[in-house]
Amino acid sequence: MREIITLQLGSLANHVGTHFWNTQEEYFNCGNLDNTQFDEINHNVLYRQGESSSGDLTYTPRTLIYDLKGGFGSLQKYNKLYGGVDTNVQDVSWEQGINKVDRSIKSNRYQQELDRIESENDPNMDLDVLHQLDESVNNWSDYNRIYYHPRSINHITTHQMDNDLTPFDKYTIGRQAYTDNEKEVDIFEENFRFFVEECDNIQGFQIMTDVDDAFGGFTEGLLNDIRDEFAKTSILTYGLCDSYAQYRINKQKVALNRALSITRLTNLSSIYIPIYSPTEATIRHCGLSAYVRFNAFLKYHTSAIIAAAVETNSLPYRLKNNPISMADTISKLNWTNNSRLATLSVSFPLPLSEKGYSDTLENFTEKQLNSTLTFLNQTTNKSVDVYGEVVVARGLPSNWNHQSEYLEKLYSNFKDHNYPLQSRFSLENPLPLPDSFPRLFTANVNQDGYIKSSSIGQDTVRSVPILTHLESGAKLKPIIDHHLKELDEINYNNCYEYIQGSSGLSREDFLEMKEMLYSLSDSYKTDDRDEMNL
Numbered sequence: 001m002r003e004i005i006t007l008q009l010g011s012l013a014n015h016v017g018t019h020f021w022n023t024q025e026e027y028f029n030c031g032n033l034d035n036t037q038f039d040e041i042n043h044n045v046l047y048r049q050g051e052s053s054s055g056d057l058t059y060t061p062r063t064l065i066y067d068l069k070g071g072f073g074s075l076q077k078y079n080k081l082y083g084g085v086d087t088n089v090q091d092v093s094w095e096q097g098i099n100k101v102d103r104s105i106k107s108n109r110y111q112q113e114l115d116r117i118e119s120e121n122d123p124n125m126d127l128d129v130l131h132q133l134d135e136s137v138n139n140w141s142d143y144n145r146i147y148y149h150p151r152s153i154n155h156i157t158t159h160q161m162d163n164d165l166t167p168f169d170k171y172t173i174g175r176q177a178y179t180d181n182e183k184e185v186d187i188f189e190e191n192f193r194f195f196v197e198e199c200d201n202i203q204g205f206q207i208m209t210d211v212d213d214a215f216g217g218f219t220e221g222l223l224n225d226i227r228d229e230f231a232k233t234s235i236l237t238y239g240l241c242d243s244y245a246q247y248r249i250n251k252q253k254v255a256l257n258r259a260l261s262i263t264r265l266t267n268l269s270s271i272y273i274p275i276y277s278p279t280e281a282t283i284r285h286c287g288l289s290a291y292v293r294f295n296a297f298l299k300y301h302t303s304a305i306i307a308a309a310v311e312t313n314s315l316p317y318r319l320k321n322n323p324i325s326m327a328d329t330i331s332k333l334n335w336t337n338n339s340r341l342a343t344l345s346v347s348f349p350l351p352l353s354e355k356g357y358s359d360t361l362e363n364f365t366e367k368q369l370n371s372t373l374t375f376l377n378q379t380t381n382k383s384v385d386v387y388g389e390v391v392v393a394r395g396l397p398s399n400w401n402h403q404s405e406y407l408e409k410l411y412s413n414f415k416d417h418n419y420p421l422q423s424r425f426s427l428e429n430p431l432p433l434p435d436s437f438p439r440l441f442t443a444n445v446n447q448d449g450y451i452k453s454s455s456i457g458q459d460t461v462r463s464v465p466i467l468t469h470l471e472s473g474a475k476l477k478p479i480i481d482h483h484l485k486e487l488d489e490i491n492y493n494n495c496y497e498y499i500q501g502s503s504g505l506s507r508e509d510f511l512e513m514k515e516m517l518y519s520l521s522d523s524y525k526t527d528d529r530d531e532m533n534l
Contacts, residue, residue, distance in 0.1 A: 010210025019307030070161035073139030174217025204234030204326035216261035287371035309346035333472035357406035384474035388421035395430030395465025
């Protein structure tokens with residue numbers, strides 16, 4: 001079966017995960033899209049078949065979702081597929097039970113509209129509700145379209161969201177929280193094993209975790225338990241960084257949390273991919289600003305772009321025909337076993353003229369054809385060595401003329417197809433966009449995600465062609481060196497909040513972290529020192 005279990009930890013990770021799973025649902029309900037184009041994908045890799053409480057067959061994501069108390073918004077552990085009582089929703093009694101204060105969070109207008117559509121069997125969504133999503137979304141559950149298995153929903157009982165008295169803002173707090181949480185609710189033994197034990201031939205774990213706060217430390221505890229059981233199984237970890245985290249958390253804490261995550265989680269993962277949320281500056285720099293407009297301060301927006309890249313990047317090991325496994329992907333990037341870091345880039349959308357490949361080749365500039373956003377906050381102006389790579393291009397119509405010439409041009413900036421540490425995939429299916437996806441595209445993009453010859457009129461984009469580039473190479477050195485520079489400005493003796501407790505950071509731990517970063521920096525040596533801060 002080649003199953004993959006997805007684990008999501010933290011607010012940004014769950015924003016990304018919500019877009020990710022909403023997209024999966026769109027494969028099953030593609031509206032005006034031609035469903036046959038999605039026959040390339042084996043959905044059993046990510047989904048599981050089960051039974052509802054009434055005995056009906058269900059098809060739900062094979063995922064575990066972690067967040068703080070209050071972090072799930074209006075999403076309940078039990079739903080219409082699986083009945084039950086959510087013990088995390090509490091009624092507080094007053095005056096011997098005469099009055100009750102309901103602590104449950106009410107659904108926003110989008111969720112109410114989804115309920116109406118389901119109850120009335122009406123396929124037509126109120127367009128005003130869609131247009132107001134930017135204003136109505138406060139939490140990732142506000143635009144969730146998925147029914148999850150109850151075992152997918154896992155509250156971290158030790159901490160409350162947005163609690164200033166006990167903030168969840170330090171890596172070491174996360175490590176302690178994992179230990180304390182497991183003593184209280186035993187999620188690993190019950191819920192994690194539930195998903196693992198029903199797999200026939202698990203190929204790996206896909207992990208998305210916040211690393212700006214304590215979730216990095218919490219994930220370390222989880223990964224230690226996974227590695228005890230699955231020492232050699234592939235683990236691909238996305239370490240998600242909010243580019244504006246310093247407005248929420250002390251800058252020194254963010255630096256320490258990220259540095260601890262990139263060193264410790266890399267050791268426990270097969271591949272660790274640092275992801276920084278896109279900003280207006282990075283979009284302008286890469287050349288995609290003519291096609292994409294977004295609010296860089298809204299997780300609802302930035303996570304959508306990240307999710308599009310993660311979803312596309314995962315396609316090679318989800319294909320029905322000629323897939324490669326997650327282990328094969330990792331072997332391309334880490335064949336020497338000392339290059340466990342990788343970086344992900346995306347062309348969103350992949351610039352393709354609505355008039356076809358020939359028009360694209362004739363009228364698009366070199367910069368337009370190579371408009372690629374890298375999810376890093378440190379990069380270099382010059383080309384650097386690439387050790388291994390996996391390239392996925394999707395949304396490529398097979399009935400357009402001159403496809404071979406276009407693909408030759410498209411792939412000319414990557415490794416030769418005969419290079420042993422390279423894989424490339426050219427797929428016809430585009431990325432389908434559910435109605436929950438934010439309106440990010442400019443008037444230059446038509447409803448199929450292709451570039452219009454005229455920017456007159458604004459289309460509702462239903463699908464989009466995308467290219468992703470997962471690579472291991474010297475592009476990673478600037479970000480590692482940036483972590484070292486930030487640590488050089490931090491005095492261990494001033495990190496008393498990280499030193500306290502049984503999960504505290506010792507001086508030896510601090511020095512070991514720096515040594516690991518120096519070692520990683522040496523692994524990605526390059527002669528290029530021309531760095532730029534995005």
